[in-house]
Amino acid sequence: MVSTKALETRRRITDATVQVMLTQGFPQLTLEEVAKQANVSKGGLLYHFSSKEELLMGVIEEQERRQFQQYQTYLGQGFGPMEAFVMLQAQRDEEFCLDIDTVLFLLSLLKENAAFVEERKKQVHQFFDHLMEQADPVEAMMIRFTLDGLKMSEHFQFGQPASDVRQALIERLLKQARKIDQAAK
Known part of the structure; x- marks a missing residue:
């Protein structure tokens, strides 16, 4: 230990x-x-x-740990699984926008570390399988892909919505997530 x-x-x-x-x-x-x-x-x-490579993989693991901890905190506060997911993903990471050189290095690092990537894929797959067991899979995927697109547009600062549109989008996703969570009860 x-x-x-x-x-x-x-x-x-x-x-x-x-x-x-x-x-x-x-x-x-x-x-x-x-x-x-x-x-x-x-x-x-x-x-x-x-090594530098191991250090960067450690950064990824630490980020995952923090996200999981925050997700558990939301659940502990009484939010349903889908609503907790939306809240977690809707958090802004403005300070964590990496330059293209860093992104390319991380991608090549991941390509060279198949076992590390496979473990991450397995964890994400299990998480989403669990979410979709409780909801209409199409609605759950619509929420997930909307949030993925929002994060990508904000990260790369390309095609991101105005702040009022972003807020309205998040509010609508939260409303849909609450319906999904209520239907699962």
């Missing part, structure tokens, strides 16, 4: 990685710079992540 201190150090390192990418750009993402930003030695960083 991993200690609380080790988990906290890993979290600091992954947070520092994101900060370096966002503030300095992907070309400046070095293990030395991440260690400096995380306030750990390079050896300490290498203890947790043996």
